[in-house]
Amino acid sequence: xxxxxxxxxxxxxxxxxxxxxxxxxxxxxxxxxxxxxxxxxxxxxxxxxxxxxxxxxxxxxxxxxxxxxxxxxxxxxxxxxxxxxxxxxxxxxxxxxxxxxxxxxxxxxxxxxxxxxxxxxxxxxxxxxxxxxxxxxxxxxxxxxxxxxxxxxxxxxxxxxxxxxxxxxxxxxxxxxxxxxxxxxxxxxxxxxxxxxxxxxxxxxxxxxxxxxxxxxxxxxxxxxxxxxxxxxxxxxxxxxxxxxxxxxxxxxxxxxxxxxxxxxxxxxxxxxxxxxxxxxxxxxxxxxxxxxxxxxxxxxxxxxx
Amino acid sequence: xxxxxxxxxxxxxxxxxxxxxxxxxxxxxxxxxxxxxxxxxxxxxxxxxxxxxxxxxxxxxxxxxxxxxxxxxxxxxxxxxxxxxxxxxxxxxxxxxxxxxxxxxxxx
Numbered sequence: 030x031x032x033x034x035x036x037x038x039x040x041x042x043x044x045x046x047x048x049x050x051x052x053x054x055x056x057x058x059x060x061x062x063x064x065x066x067x068x069x070x071x072x073x074x075x076x077x078x079x080x081x082x083x084x085x086x087x088x089x090x091x092x093x094x095x096x097x098x099x100x101x102x103x104x105x106x107x108x109x110x111x112x113x114x115x116x117x118x119x120x121x122x123x124x125x126x127x128x129x130x131x132x133x134x135x136x137x138x139x140x141x142x143x144x145x146x147x148x149x150x151x152x153x154x155x156x157x158x159x160x161x162x163x164x165x166x167x168x169x170x171x172x173x174x175x176x177x178x179x180x181x182x183x184x185x186x187x188x189x190x191x192x193x194x195x196x197x198x199x200x201x202x203x204x205x206x207x208x209x210x211x212x213x214x215x216x217x218x219x220x221x222x223x224x225x226x227x228x229x230x231x232x233x234x235x236x237x238x239x240x241x242x243x244x245x246x247x248x249x250x251x252x253x254x255x256x257x258x259x260x261x262x263x264x265x266x267x268x269x270x271x272x273x274x275x276x277x278x279x280x281x282x283x284x285x286x287x288x289x290x291x292x293x294x295x296x297x298x299x300x301x302x303x304x305x306x307x308x309x310x311x312x313x314x315x316x317x318x319x320x321x322x323x324x325x326x327x328x329x330x331x332x333x334x335x
Numbered sequence: 336x337x338x339x340x341x342x343x344x345x346x347x348x349x350x351x352x353x354x355x356x357x358x359x360x361x362x363x364x365x366x367x368x369x370x371x372x373x374x375x376x377x378x379x380x381x382x383x384x385x386x387x388x389x390x391x392x393x394x395x396x397x398x399x400x401x402x403x404x405x406x407x408x409x410x411x412x413x414x415x416x417x418x419x420x421x422x423x424x425x426x427x428x429x430x431x432x433x434x435x436x437x438x439x440x441x442x443x
Contacts, residue, residue: 046378046379046380046397046398046399047397091397091399091400092380092399092400092401092402093378093379093380093399094380094401209437211440214440216436216437216440217437232436232437233436233437234435234436235434235436266376266377266378268376285376285377285378285380286378287378288378288379288380288399289375289376289377289378289379289380289381289399290376290378290380291376312437312440312441313441315437315438315440315441316441319437326435326437326438326441328432328435328438329374329375329383329432331435331437331438332432332433332434332435332438333375333376333381333383333432334381335376335380335381335399335401
């Protein structure tokens, strides 16, 4: 496994304009399970195959977008070490007390060079996937909508991609798995702390702190097509797909939640190992890098963010 | 949805289309395959479909304060995906797709 003591993206906090339509979207259409609510009106959800208590937090606000994305680290000692290393790198870190998010231990919060807020934490209450740990069935009955298995990764837009790359690779020990370059200029970077081909990704953009999409894993291409059917059945705002990405090879569809935050459901990317070498896409082949079938750039996909 | 319908005029292009009561003007435009107002997230979040209503009455649902301030909203500015007409409307396009660094680089 990777050398990083960061395990995975474990939660994302998204702002929504109105909670009730957002819950219909994430719970009934995407099939996330509502697992808790708190005194601040936040609603906690998880994909059915996630073991920890929650992975998505929705918060009602006057503008959509992402508050923060949190990564789980292997233990408390790793959390302390990473906090020290982040400070040595020049980041200001803040400790968010345990249970500020219900079921979650103390979080170390910091802002990365593109202006996004990232958190690290070592403890979250265990819920399990409902199948048990002795002789389990392969999946639970009664799942809703797209039956998303887990929150998988997010793609963020911001200006200082080089600063982010340095921080993620040198301090957090992520691997660069794929990149889009124009000469020496990095236009997009895909980063992994695990066997996944991306746990987080960044695209160059003049504004800081923008959110492009939160992605959720499905099992098969047939399930991606079924998600596309549900998108039409329920008149969900479609961005594009179903299609194939050149980058990461993912089979994918993109759509928007009722507040305009973009979501992806996908399947079928490949396994990353830490001894692999990064893949490079050149700007002159950007069409097929992003949309392998159309081989054309889609202005909405590239520029619509919250 | 009741049977009332209103005419929407996009002043920039002269495009006209019908919007049913209870339908937002961006959705009506898209359903009738018309163009004129840029389409983004359709959820009041991205600001791409920002318009100024120069005449007519409508109701507005909550939209991102990142893109429409309280003063703008009071002055008839809004996101077309969140505006529901209650009379015929004349609108002027204010928003648009932002530049994409990736797309810009492809042209070089």
